Amino acid sequence: MAEDFKGQPRLPNFAAPRRYDIFLEPHLTACLFSGTATITVDVLLPTQFLVLNAADLCVDTSSVSLTTSTTSCSAISPVSIELVEEDEIMVLQFGSQLPLGESLLKIEFSGTLNDQMRGFYRSKYEYKGEVQNMAVTQFESVDARRCFPCWDEPAFKAKFKITLEVPSELVALSNMPVSDEKFNGDLKIVSYDESPLMSTYLVAMVIGHLDYIQGLTTDGVQVRVYTQVGKTDQGKFALDVALKSLNLYKDYFAVPYPLPKLDMVAIPDFAAGAMENYGLVTYREVALLFDARFSSAYSKQDVAITVAHELAHQWFGNLVTMEWWTHLWLNEGFASWVSYLAVDAIFPEWNIWTQFLDETSSGMMLDALSESHPIEVEIKHANEVDAIFDSISYDKGASVIRMLHSYLGADCFQKALASYIKQYAYANAKTEDLWAVLEEESGEPVKDLMNSWTKQQGYPVISVKMNSNKLLVCQEQFLSDGSSAAGTWIVPLTLCCSSYENSKKFILTSKSDELDIDDLILNKKGKQETFWLKLNTNQTGFYRVKYDDELAAGLKYAIQADKLSLMDKIGTIDDANALCVACKGTLSSLLSLLDAYSMESDYTVLKRVISVSLKIANVVDDATPDLSDKIKLFLIKLLESPAEKLGWDVKEGESHLDTMLRAELLMALVRLGNTSTVDEGIRRFYIFFNDRNSSVLPPDIRKAAYVAVMQKCTSSDKWGYESLLKIYREAHQSEEKMRVLGSLASSPDKSIVLDALNFLLTDEVRNQDAVYGLNVSNQGRETAWEWFKENWEYISKTWVSTPLLSGFVKSIVSLFASYEKSKEIEEFFANRVKPTFERALKQSLERVNTKAHWIEGVRSDESLAEVVSHLADKA
Ligand code: BES
């Protein structure tokens, strides 16, 4: 009978928890914990079984009892208790059918405060000169079961009443405010208010030596930022963003913040970037702390986005929760989209919606692989859940929301959302529930339109051709390896012609269509040479566009003549790049198009120009080593003039975007091997190394100098490597440590790369950070692969948490660009792959094959040599 419950995607629903009374006693020095769960269970259908989740817990079987209303004085015990390890469930069988209605299930258990950054774990930090343990929880997706037995699925919402027994001198936080504190010698018993209905993955606890700063929202909600003692100053920026975001969201969602308080805590060891636990949001230090003296402008922006994202979840995710992990994207895609809305309102000068196109671009990159998946993805087992926290759920999710938002209009969209939140508050919703509300409020066929984007993987490339005054459009699924596939989408097409006033909207519902644009063309009145046409105005649609030669020439003109919006400039080069990678366009035409950006000075556009340039520089090393130097020379010239305008030193009162642009440009020039940039980076590094207070190397440009140093570092002169290690060891900021880690393996010297990789496995590098050290130079990639294979046993045991282990696999595998290597890697993993990183592995291998295919395309580009000579000489 218990067999029936094994290997199932979900728990049976004949019983549901209503309230959890959880008592936990963590032992911070022994790294153990013990606890009692008293769960009010509602038996809904006749059964002899209770099936709930538990993993890595030692359950005291003699303690398990069920007190039903009919047996109120004498509790009954199960006749058997089976713990099914592979399914992480606990099956309790009772001697007879359980009475319908509520009963109390009591279970005592104990466990280890693990080092895996999931469940109930310990994080290490220094307090008064000594290393201490902090007890922390991370339950999403499926790890609440590692802390206490529970119905660990988002749809089983219940109320939580938490009590902790902890050393008296420590701060102990949970989702709700403290209701009572009783001191008992060295220990105290802290109880918290009962929570409203919530899902298990949002329960949280943090126990350690912490300090805080606080503020109040306009509604009087108390918001605190907790940090290690002495670091609260670094929490001010996040606190400010939090207060502003909360004020904004309560209006946007038209529902007040649902809890009496909000705490945000910086955790020294943390697997993800941040976690939206209800009322107790946890962060990596770099995602919460900001200090103008030590942090870059980029980090500042990252903190703002992260805070705005996690706080959006307090409504979208926590108050209204996805019914099952298939709808994870509702949580993540939406929180991502809305975080930009909040940040745009708080920092209008950051032009954050233009920066949003980075998200769209990474979503499109992943979704152009056959190994991608639909936004709504079937989840057959708990061990598959973590793997879908990827660019599809986040970036494609957020992008299709932006597409719908722009189609329906801001007001209509917001009204519908507010009504969705109200309707599903304290409950769960599926994707179709959101569409139904939006459809009702807007009167538009939202469901049909959006199903085509969320239920099938991939997206189309729209080919456009002009035929007299008609536009022929045709859609086909876009895949990075140039192959074709069968998808068709309902595409909200937009276009403009020679001016942004001159625009049109269409819905493309079939494979191809003919659009009459007579009215738009008439306006051009014979000025043939200044005619341009851009589809997908401001890149609000999740599709790519391939223009015929004539239209492509018009667009190139529009870029040179600076007629396009920033978003359209970004979209044009991004699409051209993707088409080139898929061998649907040549590298020579991509390079010619890049040349049209030579007068550009905007951060958002240049950032994309840079990322395209670096991809090209990387592929030509493998594809056409003969032309590689010349191509790099052209790319250097393209980036040199904006870099010279900005210089190395911060200008008085310069914009946030210029500060970030300087960092991008200098880093790109170093990576392209531009001698003067590398030399200047090294010169400034010497000065900075000898005087850390010197202003020659502010945090924004420091990494460019570090990479320059490492590029010149060899095993016969390891000064650069040793100096960077010294900086790493002396750094107090996690951000600074990350900068060093991200540079160490970029030396062309193989033995230095090996040293850098081995360093990642020492206890000087936190497990959460090691993946950042895998930025390996092309020359060092074979060394990295050998190192990876040799250490796989250790790596796979140490980094069990999915995002980190997948990160390892992705970083190493994507260094390569040949079919042979991809085969070799596949063989290595044949009997080593696990569900937690299988998706990441397959996608990375596909990327390797795609690059190999691109290399073939580049080699067959007959005009490349000539175009390159022309561009390099002219520049
Ligand atoms: N819910 C996630 C945290 C998470 C990620 C839990 C993966 C379990 C697995 C959180 O809201 C989140 O999305 N965090 C992001 C940062 C955000 C700014 C995109 C992260 O951790 O990278």
Ligand code: ZN
């Ligand atoms: Zn999120």
